[in-house]
Amino acid sequence: MQGIEGKTALVTGASRGIGAATAVALAKAGAKHVIIHFNSYRQGAEEVLDRVRSCGATGELIQADLSEMPGIEHVVAAVREREIDILVNNAGSLVQRATLLEFTPELYDRVMTLNVKSAWMITQAVVPGMLRKGGGAIVNVSSIAARTGGGTGATVYAAAKAAISGMTKGLARELAPQGIRVNAVSPGTVQNYFHERFSTPEMLEKMRQNIPLGRLGTNEDIADVIVFLCSDAARYIVGQTIEVNGGWFMA
Numbered sequence: 001m002q003g004i005e006g007k008t009a010l011v012t013g014a015s016r017g018i019g020a021a022t023a024v025a026l027a028k029a030g031a032k033h034v035i036i037h038f039n040s041y042r043q044g045a046e047e048v049l050d051r052v053r054s055c056g057a058t059g060e061l062i063q064a065d066l067s068e069m070p071g072i073e074h075v076v077a078a079v080r081e082r083e084i085d086i087l088v089n090n091a092g093s094l095v096q097r098a099t100l101l102e103f104t105p106e107l108y109d110r111v112m113t114l115n116v117k118s119a120w121m122i123t124q125a126v127v128p129g130m131l132r133k134g135g136g137a138i139v140n141v142s143s144i145a146a147r148t149g150g151g152t153g154a155t156v157y158a159a160a161k162a163a164i165s166g167m168t169k170g171l172a173r174e175l176a177p178q179g180i181r182v183n184a185v186s187p188g189t190v191q192n193y194f195h196e197r198f199s200t201p202e203m204l205e206k207m208r209q210n211i212p213l214g215r216l217g218t219n220e221d222i223a224d225v226i227v228f229l230c231s232d233a234a235r236y237i238v239g240q241t242i243e244v245n246g247g248w249f250m251a
């Protein structure tokens with residue numbers, strides 16, 4: 001994939017799921033160095049690092065809980081002086097399904113901090129290094145929930161992901177003149193740990209039945225689009241949120 005070779009990438013939430021598949025796909029596409037962020041699943045992050053190395057790249061791990069400011073500040077301090085070419089703001093979670101009346105201010109802050117504020121602050125830390133190198137690519141991970149309002153108890157998560165799609169446009173407009181392309185991917189339902197935690201098999205089957213392709217997504221379905229957006233093949237794509245959902249929702 002042209003435009004990835006020799007590059008340094010940071011993928012947040014790369015210990016499993018979409019982020020893990022993206023870290024490996026970037027290494028396969030020729031990235032030179034992959035920074036693998038994780039929170040609780042160190043073993044998964046170490047396995048991803050092994051897979052990155054077996055693709056011929058180097059890598060490193062960074063641990064932080066991005067639902068709280070100290071964790072965000074830890075990542076910001078670690079990457080501020082680095083020269084990163086590719087940033088994938090992927091770490092995110094529903095955190096907990098809760099309806100309006102169940103929601104607490106603390107839960108609201110956790111969902112927004114993890115899914116929105118961390119992406120904003122990490123982007124702010126990485127962009128100066130990209131500017132020193134003359135450009136870069138940023139891919140944010142939104143969600144189909146941004147367009148639909150989300151499933152039961154996922155309203156604030158949906159709002160957070162809508163913020164990501166809006167932020168993607170504003171940052172794209174601000175940074176494109178300086179050689180940095182910002183885009184987003186918006187997964188539908190990907191069958192991974194995220195839904196093991198937050199959805200029942202019955203909920204997943206109901207979702208599957210509404211997908212024209214007749215199957216749920218895989219981590220690789222999303223990772224391949226992220227790598228494409230980072231590559232030269234996407235050189236004229238700026239500020240877009242690409243829906244990757246098997247046809248479930250057509251924008």
Ligand SMILES: NC(=O)c1ccc[n+]([C@@H]2O[C@H](COP(=O)([O-])OP(=O)(O)OC[C@H]3O[C@@H](n4cnc5c(N)ncnc54)[C@H](OP(=O)(O)O)[C@@H]3O)[C@@H](O)[C@H]2O)c1
Pocket residue numbers: 012013014015016017018019037038039040041042064065066067090091092093094114141142143144186187188189190191192193194195
């Ligand atoms: N799965 C889906 O159907 C779906 C659909 C639409 C959008 N998305 C979005 O896709 C992105 C990746 O999710 P996924 O599907 O790959 O889910 P996943 O398999 O659950 O992986 C989530 C990743 O985010 C990290 N993470 C979670 N909470 C964190 C926290 N408090 N601080 C730092 N990192 C944290 C996890 O780290 P640890 O495991 O190390 O704790 C993990 O690496 C998320 O932004 C999610 O909202 C997913």
